[in-house]
Amino acid sequence: MPESPMPATGQPIVLRNGIVLVMDDAHTVHPRADVLVRDGVIAAVGPDLEVPPGTFEVDASGGIVMPGMIDTHRHMWQTAMRAYGADWTLTQYFVWYYLEHGKTFRPQDIAAGNLLSALDAVESGVTTGVDWSHGLRTPEHGAAAVDALAGAPGRFVFAYGNIHQAPWEWTQDPAVARVIEDARSRLYGVQLAFDVPGDASFPEAPAFRFAKDMGLKVTTHAGVWGATGDDGVRLMYENGVMEEGHVYVHAATLSDDSYQRIAATGGVASLSTESEQTCGQGYPPAAKLRAHGIPASLSVDTSVWFSADMFSAMRTTIGADRSLEHYIAHQSDETVTHVTLRVEEVVDWATRGGAKALGRWHEIGSLEPGKHGDVVLIRNEHSPTMFPIVNPYGHVVYQASRGDVQVVLVGGVPVKWDGRLCGVDLSAARAQVDDTVGYLRSSLGDEVWRAGMNPEIPEVEILTNPYQYRKGGVPA
Template identity: 45%
Template sequence: MDPRRGVLPDTDVLVRGATIESVGKQLRAPAHATVIDAAGALLLPGFVDTHRHMSETALRGVGADWTLGNYFQWMVQKWGPLMRPEDIYAADYMGMVDAVNDGVTTVTDWSYAMLTPEHADAAVDALTAVPGRARFAYGNGLAPDFGWVVDGRVDRMLKNRFTGRRDQLVTMQLAMDVNSPTDDARKALEFARDRDLPVTTHAGVFGFTGDAQIEFLAGTGSLSPSYTLVHAAALTDDAYRIIADSGAQISIAAESELNGGQGYPPTAKARRFGIPVSLSLDTVAWWSGDMFSMMRATLNADRGLAHLRAHEAGKAVENNALRAHDVLEYATMGGARALGLDRLIGSITPGKRADLVMLRTDTPAMTPTSNPVGQVVFQAGRGDVDTVMVDGRVLKHRGTLVGADLRRARRLIEESLEYLRSKIPDREWEQAMNPPPGATARY
């Protein structure tokens, strides 16, 4: 994903400490080096996820048939307030293990349910307990206003848990859903700017937020390259122009948008207006947790809409606009750029940190390998992730986690689910798992 180098066949990578030292043909390994035989394999930069609600990991899969309304009904209004700090720890710990196992070397924990300082501490404790790279996006979506931003909680976290160095494995930003132009929202946004804290916001969500939200953020001077707008789907061209002019980023979660109804994944709008794009998984309570699914969902949505519009006009699409290389860039360099880490990670470039993923090519789905980028996007899956390295440290090798405690993660998350189920009546659980079917749409 280094544009100066492109795709390189039969090439070696030398990692010294945490850093990629060199990339080239037949590199000589130092006498003391550990050699990982990657002959025939595909090596790519680690995936970067810019939006995942990791606190919901214990409720994996419960929302398979949900819409966005179902999600708010059950997850936000009823079950989110049940979570204790130990549930947050278990969810984030398992979420980090899950991410590393799937080749997501950097994950943004969009911490929606930091009800107390103890909840926030538990999240950071879990993120730092697994040696992957993470962004703690401090949020409290269940609070009535943004008083939690300015009342000392965020400053305490900055002082006690974060050094301000961007090369530490776990860094911080704010996760604030600025849905209306209130005075406390202005104060919270000013607070973030004063501390040079990046911000992420759910934006352009059908029925909740539209152009007025973007206009307010722009009017306060908040939109910038360090501001990430999640979904950003239900917007007009005027709003996309504002986003493009500000340099702000978009995080697209195509599985979520297509199934939940936030709006149609705006990849075509992003291309038209030149808005930087990253990809995200949203929540495993609803969707799959791997970047391979996200890349495919993004391509499917973009191309499917292009074909539909062409057919409605009695025409056919001659060549696809969004390419496999584009979505792989979204999933790597795009995510690094959104988090302000593109000088550190996102491509296999000498001098950058060694966040690397090696895929097997001897599986049936990957044999033979003719088009590396296309096969990563359309053929590869979790089961092909052989080796994962973060900051020069091997966390998975030969398909087995070696730098993360899966047994502990499973025990903690199962205990958390047992507790949550004890607080959720059986009837409520069944209603949530099986919402009534909607009317059949006519296409």
């Protein structure tokens, strides 16, 4: 099949006659409209736009045009091990990465994972992502992570972390500060990534001071069963370090008091529903966040386990919330007749919610004039799944998938065109990842490698069944 022509560098682009989800405050939906991107920004949105001479026209009819999606928490460095931990528990993840083999990663292995993850993200319509980079055991690992992100398509916020050393130690290294400054100059933003387990002496205080001195927001795994919970939130609050814009990842297994502290200090949440469901951080807390007025965003967490796209994140989030609603009702012999969480809201969390969580709502998250030209066209004329589009929000959440993402623009520049990544050397990326996988496997040895990927299965008790029948249906 011949490739579609592409716009020239710097050429204005208009997407014509699509269903446009603006994702503004009013959640405007245009049943048929155009989106004009010029000089890297959204220039106009509306039906039958007049465009400058020489504008490249894209047929968006039969498709959905929406803002680029935003992932607020992804351990990108682990992507070279995609699906390796598909049968892990959270304990097995901690043992593998934190206690045993995470230290095996070289700087180039961090870079390989970051590059692959970046390509994976933009290919699925994620135009902005947070690299929750907690495998940086040396500043050289951090520098490699930054280099990989700076050379990849998309916008990235670099969240510096190091699970192999205490945060009050690594934040005091001047070399770490230099990596952070370099990231600030080359990437879309920087955060500081570390957790607060709940030690009463609050040893994390120097790390919070470092973040404040550097002008950085903190992103932290809060409400993770058996790891971080109410004590950590209480200590952060009592020590005055919970600030507006700090990101609380998972935010499950928390009390109402903790949610109130997060809400009162202007905190935001990053839901990783596939992770919360699989790992047991706590039940995915969408309902709790809504009840306490805590702004929500969505995230992938890690593709060492989970799906790497926001379609899956939206689908599992709404599914988990609705399952809980029905389950609670059934305990009282009641029936839910009207669900609370709607598809429109989870699309909001995947776009506007991420922009607000990053403090960049003025730049990304909606298709409004003046904002960055980060645009996704969901259209697949070769698939029966893409017609009819009756409810566009419902179609995005429950019907479409990453394979239906036809066009992705970042700052008006095509990074996916006609269903394929463009301007990317996939063979070079594959070679880097192959080198990392080969190195890790040879370093650990085949036996350890296989054992890590195939943990033991606990014995399952099969209950005695009193309803036993003989052939022909005659009771025994």
